[in-house]
Amino acid sequence: MNIRHRRRTVVTASALLATSLTLAACSGGEDTDSGSGSDTGSDSDAGSSIGTDPDSFEVMSSNENPTLRDQLDALAANQCSAENEALPLEHRTIAQADTVQQITLLASQGALPSHFIAGTDQVRPTGDLGGSELVLDYQEAFTESGAWENVLPAAASTIESVYGQMVSMPYQYNLEGFWYNKEILAELGLEEPQSYDELVDAADAAAEAGYIPIAQAGADGWPLTRLMGLYIFRNVGPDAMAAVRDGEASLTDPEYVAGAQALQDLALGGALGEGFISRTGDQATAALLSGQALMKYDGTWLLSAVNDPERNEVGEENIGFMPFPDVSGGAGSADQYPANAGAAMAINPETYGPLTADWFACIAENYGQQALSDAGVLSGFAVNGDVGDIPAATADIQERMSSIDETVLWFEALLDSESNSLASTNASLLVNGDMSAEEYMTQLQDSIDSNR
Amino acid sequence: MSRVFGDKKTILILLLPTLSIYVLLKVIPVAWSLGLSFFQGNTLRGFEFVGLDNFREFAGDSAALNSVWVSVSFAVIVTVAQVTFGYLLALLYVFVLRKGSAFVRTAVFFPMVLPTVAVALLFKSLIAVGENQGPVNDAINAFGGESIEFLASTAGTMTIAVIMTLWSSMGFYAVLLYTGLLDIPEEVVESARMDGATGPRLVGYIIIPLSLPILLSSIIFSLNATLKVFDSLLALNNGGPGTTTAPLTLYMYRTAFEYAEYGYGSTIALALTLLCLVFTLVVFRPSSKRVED
Numbered sequence: 163m164n165i166r167h168r169r170r171t172v173v174t175a176s177a178l179l180a181t182s183l184t185l186a187a188c189s190g191g192e193d194t195d196s197g198s199g200s201d202t203g204s205d206s207d208a209g210s211s212i213g214t215d216p217d218s219f220e221v222m223s224s225n226e227n228p229t230l231r232d233q234l235d236a237l238a239a240n241q242c243s244a245e246n247e248a249l250p251l252e253h254r255t256i257a258q259a260d261t262v263q264q265i266t267l268l269a270s271q272g273a274l275p276s277h278f279i280a281g282t283d284q285v286r287p288t289g290d291l292g293g294s295e296l297v298l299d300y301q302e303a304f305t306e307s308g309a310w311e312n313v314l315p316a317a318a319s320t321i322e323s324v325y326g327q328m329v330s331m332p333y334q335y336n337l338e339g340f341w342y343n344k345e346i347l348a349e350l351g352l353e354e355p356q357s358y359d360e361l362v363d364a365a366d367a368a369a370e371a372g373y374i375p376i377a378q379a380g381a382d383g384w385p386l387t388r389l390m391g392l393y394i395f396r397n398v399g400p401d402a403m404a405a406v407r408d409g410e411a412s413l414t415d416p417e418y419v420a421g422a423q424a425l426q427d428l429a430l431g432g433a434l435g436e437g438f439i440s441r442t443g444d445q446a447t448a449a450l451l452s453g454q455a456l457m458k459y460d461g462t463w464l465l466s467a468v469n470d471p472e473r474n475e476v477g478e479e480n481i482g483f484m485p486f487p488d489v490s491g492g493a494g495s496a497d498q499y500p501a502n503a504g505a506a507m508a509i510n511p512e513t514y515g516p517l518t519a520d521w522f523a524c525i526a527e528n529y530g531q532q533a534l535s536d537a538g539v540l541s542g543f544a545v546n547g548d549v550g551d552i553p554a555a556t557a558d559i560q561e562r563m564s565s566i567d568e569t570v571l572w573f574e575a576l577l578d579s580e581s582n583s584l585a586s587t588n589a590s591l592l593v594n595g596d597m598s599a600e601e602y603m604t605q606l607q608d609s610i611d612s613n614r
Numbered sequence: 615m616s617r618v619f620g621d622k623k624t625i626l627i628l629l630l631p632t633l634s635i636y637v638l639l640k641v642i643p644v645a646w647s648l649g650l651s652f653f654q655g656n657t658l659r660g661f662e663f664v665g666l667d668n669f670r671e672f673a674g675d676s677a678a679l680n681s682v683w684v685s686v687s688f689a690v691i692v693t694v695a696q697v698t699f700g701y702l703l704a705l706l707y708v709f710v711l712r713k714g715s716a717f718v719r720t721a722v723f724f725p726m727v728l729p730t731v732a733v734a735l736l737f738k739s740l741i742a743v744g745e746n747q748g749p750v751n752d753a754i755n756a757f758g759g760e761s762i763e764f765l766a767s768t769a770g771t772m773t774i775a776v777i778m779t780l781w782s783s784m785g786f787y788a789v790l791l792y793t794g795l796l797d798i799p800e801e802v803v804e805s806a807r808m809d810g811a812t813g814p815r816l817v818g819y820i821i822i823p824l825s826l827p828i829l830l831s832s833i834i835f836s837l838n839a840t841l842k843v844f845d846s847l848l849a850l851n852n853g854g855p856g857t858t859t860a861p862l863t864l865y866m867y868r869t870a871f872e873y874a875e876y877g878y879g880s881t882i883a884l885a886l887t888l889l890c891l892v893f894t895l896v897v898f899r900p901s902s903k904r905v906e907d
Contacts, residue, residue, distance in 0.1 A: 260871075262872060262873075266657055267657065269657075269658050290656065290659050294659075374745070381852075436743055437742065437743030437744025437745070437747075437761070437763050438744065439855065440744075440851075445746065448745075454745060579872065579873050583868070583873075587854055587855075588856045590766065590854050590855035594766045
């Protein structure tokens with residue numbers, strides 16, 4: 163009896179031990195005062211001395227974005243050398259996927275760097291950071307330091323509509339649309355599609371001729387939901403997703419379900435090519451730039467690949483860019499490009515002292531020119547000074563940007579993080595036919611409702 | 615020696631460092647996490663006591679229940695398969711290959727030392743379709759079939775995950791069970807043979823009963839490892855398509871760290887702990903009785 167009893171205790175203990183690692187992972191770091199956010203709030207009346215300068219200008223960016231670090235280093239060595247001398251630039255990196263976890267932890271310990279990457283949902287007024295004034299709404303502070311005039315109005319309005327406040331620096335300013343191979347289009351005897359129906363016809367023709375019609379990276383999820391989202395924006399109008407957020411419309415309304423249906427039809431009709439569900443972003447880009455695919459829906463961040471002769475085998479002059487076309491009878495228009503300003507890069511109000519303010523002013527003044535001339539990256543900052551010769555594709559995008567009156571966001575932009583994740587994970591079930599368009603939208607709407 | 619261990623002070627001195635580290639790193643976090651299950655929120659937003667709300671949410675959360683199903687079915691299928699194959703391999707080592715089994719043992723064990731993520735990437739490229747088609751689909755094409763995108767369906771993803779896990783861990787269970795078989799006294803086997811027991815009868819009446827303790831340990835070991843499966847399903851297809859192959863661990867990770875809901879994440883972790891406990895008890899209860907008999 164005694165032996166039995168002891169044995170059972172050992173079993174219980176070992177089972178607990180076996181899972182304690184998993185449990186331990188969840189329990190890290192909650193011993194700090196969770197309310198610490200509220201007493202570090204920014205006092206915007208204090209002007210440029212909202213906070214106190216630390217010993218260095220610490221910037222935390224994602225591993226996946228070396229361009230930002232390179233460009234900031236270049237600024238520190240040249241245009242912003244005085245600022246760098248007063249407050250040396252220091253980099254910290256994290257994996258983009260760990261952003262929410264890391265930033266939550268750092269913020270709860272009061273250890274946020276001066277400038278840091280954050281989750282989209284976190285910096286909104288309703289988010290964990292944005293709600294407790296742990297991120298700086300920099301419009302007023304920048305106006306005071308004279309840096310505000312260097313933030314392009316289009317980028318500012320995009321940031322305002324994504325985050326609900328000016329809390330992210332526009333290191334990127336991207337439009338999205340279809341990148342296509344001009345040679346293949348000519349070979350098929352077609353013109354640039356002007357309507358969604360023409361787009362589908364072009365895809366069919368490309369499939370018949372043995373090309374991948376639209377090389378989307380299904381493994382990433384979002385390249386699929388973008389197509390659905392844009393169909394909805396063209397069909398319902400530019401305020402389609404804001405209406406869902408505000409509860410004025412539901413994703414289960416027939417005009418929204420039509421978007422999911424359009425994506426499913428496109429996928430099941432073969433327009434996305436073979437094996438697209440497990441296709442990665444790099445493979446999709448390679449398919450377009452090696453001449454295997456007619457087109458690919460992507461952002462203008464693709465410019466760096468298009469302009470790189472080593473990656474672009476079909477030649478820069480053979481790659482064109484067009485907006486997501488009109489849907490016949492829809493309230494939206496092809497001129498309303500989807501725009502975004504990259505991942506949120508927020509400013510810590512606590513460390514926004516005079517020297518840090520100088521750094522941000524210098525970045526705002528010089529980043530546009532630096533990034534464009536050195537990396538071909540279009541940012542949301544004004545380009546001050548000479549940038550030399552710009553590749554044709556970049557110039558084309560720049561021209562489109564300057565003529566835009568109205569932009570739309572992407573499908574998931576206004577969703578909470580759980581629904582956001584659900585939208586892209588469930589997309590694979592929608593496109594393989596396991597889930598109907600109605601089911602997809604119903605599940606998503608349920609998630610939105612339960613997170614409201 | 616008995617005088618040393620009879621001294622309470624010595625016991626305390628010897629035990630204290632390990633015990634304190636164990637309590638600090640294991641017991642306290644576990645207890646903390648247990649407590650968190652009754653709260654909602656995260657370190658930034660603060661925690662709010664919600665009583666049993668998280669448990670009620672769990673009971674009605676279809677994604678969570680699906681994850682329980684994924685974890686349990688994966689654990690049962692993989693455990694049955696890997697212990698069976700491991701046992702067959704062990705029998706092969708002991709009774710067929712005998713002294714010459716060293717090379718085969720090493721070769722079958724080898725995948726165990728590879729990182730799971732690398733194995734998942736390997737399998738992903740083996741079954742790839744489209745522009746960079748893998749050898750599996752090439753073979754299917756060669757026999758006149760059409761390419762299959764395994765990762766596009768739940769059944770396909772699960773099948774690949776099971777095969778992948780078997781490939782990488784079967785050798786480990788084979789070695790574990792092999793050592794158990796070596797412990798069976800040669801005389802017992804010999805006398806059984808003399809009595810005319812051969813092949814399946816020898817295995818059924820002599821080998822299995824005598825290696826039962828190690829067999830049960832393997833089953834518990836395997837169940838606990840597979841119930842907590844995380845990296846292979848994450849690396850293979852990110853718990854997809856959709857969330858249909860997301861185990862409880864992945865759901866817990868996403869809830870706690872991606873959605874920053876630490877309270878509900880802890881509730882899911884607790885559910886996982888209970889699941890492991892239940893499985894262990896179910897396997898151990900009848901077995902401990904039999905072993906004692």
